[in-house]
Amino acid sequence: MLTLSVRCQRVSCQLFASSSTTPLAQTRSYATQPKKGQIVKQASQGFKGKKNTPSGQMEHGKKDKKMMAFQPLPVSQLPHPLFESDRPDTLALQSFHPEMLTRVVESQALKFPHNESDPFRIFGLPRNILVEFRLLSKPCSVIRSVTIDAINKLDAASDKNSKESRVVLTGPQGCGKSYLLLQALQYCNARDWLVLYIPRATNLVNSTTAYTYDMRTRTYSQPIFAYQTLQRFLKVNALRLEQLRTQTEIEIERRPPVPPGTPLVELINIGLKDQGHAPTVLGAVLEEIGKQTIFPVLLAVDDFQALYCKSHYRDQHFSAIKSYHLSMPRLLLEYASGQKSFARGAVFGAISMGNTTFPLPLELREALSLEHDRPYGPYVKRQPELVEYARGLERLAVPGSLSVPEAASVFEVWMKDRAVPSKPNDELFLTKYSEASGNARAFVWKGLLSSMSA
Numbered sequence: 040m041l042t043l044s045v046r047c048q049r050v051s052c053q054l055f056a057s058s059s060t061t062p063l064a065q066t067r068s069y070a071t072q073p074k075k076g077q078i079v080k081q082a083s084q085g086f087k088g089k090k091n092t093p094s095g096q097m098e099h100g101k102k103d104k105k106m107m108a109f110q111p112l113p114v115s116q117l118p119h120p121l122f123e124s125d126r127p128d129t130l131a132l133q134s135f136h137p138e139m140l141t142r143v144v145e146s147q148a149l150k151f152p153h154n155e156s157d158p159f160r161i162f163g164l165p166r167n168i169l170v171e172f173r174l175l176s177k178p179c180s181v182i183r184s185v186t187i188d189a190i191n192k193l194d195a196a197s198d199k200n201s202k203e204s205r206v207v208l209t210g211p212q213g214c215g216k217s218y219l220l221l222q223a224l225q226y227c228n229a230r231d232w233l234v235l236y237i238p239r240a241t242n243l244v245n246s247t248t249a250y251t252y253d254m255r256t257r258t259y260s261q262p263i264f265a266y267q268t269l270q271r272f273l274k275v276n277a278l279r280l281e282q283l284r285t286q287t288e289i290e291i292e293r294r295p296p297v298p299p300g301t302p303l304v305e306l307i308n309i310g311l312k313d314q315g316h317a318p319t320v321l322g323a324v325l326e327e328i329g330k331q332t333i334f335p336v337l338l339a340v341d342d343f344q345a346l347y348c349k350s351h352y353r354d355q356h357f358s359a360i361k362s363y364h365l366s367m368p369r370l371l372l373e374y375a376s377g378q379k380s381f382a383r384g385a386v387f388g389a390i391s392m393g394n395t396t397f398p399l400p401l402e403l404r405e406a407l408s409l410e411h412d413r414p415y416g417p418y419v420k421r422q423p424e425l426v427e428y429a430r431g432l433e434r435l436a437v438p439g440s441l442s443v444p445e446a447a448s449v450f451e452v453w454m455k456d457r458a459v460p461s462k463p464n465d466e467l468f469l470t471k472y473s474e475a476s477g478n479a480r481a482f483v484w485k486g487l488l489s490s491m492s493a
Contacts, residue, residue: 137226145186148448150177151177159236161274189219207435208435211392213393214479233279233328240341243261244352248263249261268367269311269317283328286299286327291316329382334383336383336385341388343390347425363424403429406432449482450472453483
């Protein structure tokens with residue numbers, strides 16, 4: 040009996056050792072057939088990492104695993120005939136080019152350029168568009184009638200002060216406001232505009248970045264977000280910024296003033312070398328590009344209503360900080376309200392109707408003449424600061440439903456990418472279109488993509 044217990048202990052120790060040496064990251068692949076006479080050892084499927092693995096490597100493994108969401112497996116790991124297909128690797132679509140954007144290409148799908156300097160690759164994307172672009176083999180969008188209307192406004196704004204072109208995209212949830220804002224961004228970038236894009240304005244007020252109190256301006260600065268904005272703005276507009284120079288002397292705390300005639304790239308590098316200077320430098324850069332008339336400027340903000348909502352930031356007394364007391368939202372609100380402006384350019388914003396954490400506030404709803412979703416009246420309190428920041432905004436309504444030709448183009452894109460396993464036909468298209476009542480997001484997610492999990 041003693042010998043048997045010793046053997047059991049040895050076997051258990053061997054099993055524990057084999058499970059502890061199992062790699063942390065696991066990948067899906069097909070098992071290779073063993074050769075004749077070959078002995079195959081069964082590896083344990085433990086979920087623990089190595090004992091001597093540093094904590095930093097463990098965290099890196101978890102991070103890599105999260106980043107692989109919605110990423111296709113390599114072809115070498117899909118040798119089974121079930122995954123073989125005769126379809127092309129990418130969608131055969133025409134490229135998104137500003138000269139093509141006329142009424143002729145309405146209801147057609149165009150692919151966005153595929154290079155590392157695209158604005159949406161550097162500034163980022165709203166979450167729903169990011170997931171769709173990862174599912175599609177090529178980022179693309181359908182040109183709608185409202186797209187041409189927005190482009191016409193941008194063409195008119197290219198020679199006007201931005202005070203006259205402060206547009207907010209409105210419409211029901213899922214109607215395509217974020218896609219329209221992205222199309223406007225791509226159009227201006229291709230037209231040689233200076234572009235600044237904030238894809239998720241909720242991150243400015245949801246207390247996810249560091250903030251410090253600035254005694255000089257009596258506001259709460261957000262140095263990390265300002266630093267990231269400067270970095271992305273420089274990378275997207277590097278060739279245009281190299282042609283610009285400062286027109287006035289710029290004072291920056293704890294360093295000599297920046298003299299007139301300094302290249303604008305050098306001014307941006309001051310904020311990139313020290314995060315503490317980033318909020319001041321960002322404000323100075325926007326003022327300088329607002330004075331020049333060589334390039335038009337587009338300031339595009341998604342989740343625009345979050346700038347007017349209650350902030351999740353707290354002061355030292357744990358009282359809520361107003362959004363206009365934070366440096367980044369205040370800077371954007373000043374340009375949205377016309378208190379600051381660009382000599383040539385426009386300010387475009389898109390509101391989110393489905394965000395329950397940051398809903399559309401009363402002040403902005405009344406400025407845009409939108410229908411009320413809750414009781415209101417003269418006795419409901421309104422903040423005078425927000426009323427002033429919302430004054431003069433122009434509304435551009437996005438249709439709540441896709442037209443039949445527009446929906447047909449969306450259907451064709453997802454069919455070519457084999458998103459729907461069933462055979463495409465008119466009956467399937469009309470069924471999904473009717474189920475979604477023409478809503479763009481519901482047509483894709485609740486109509487076409489829902490059949491993948493059925």
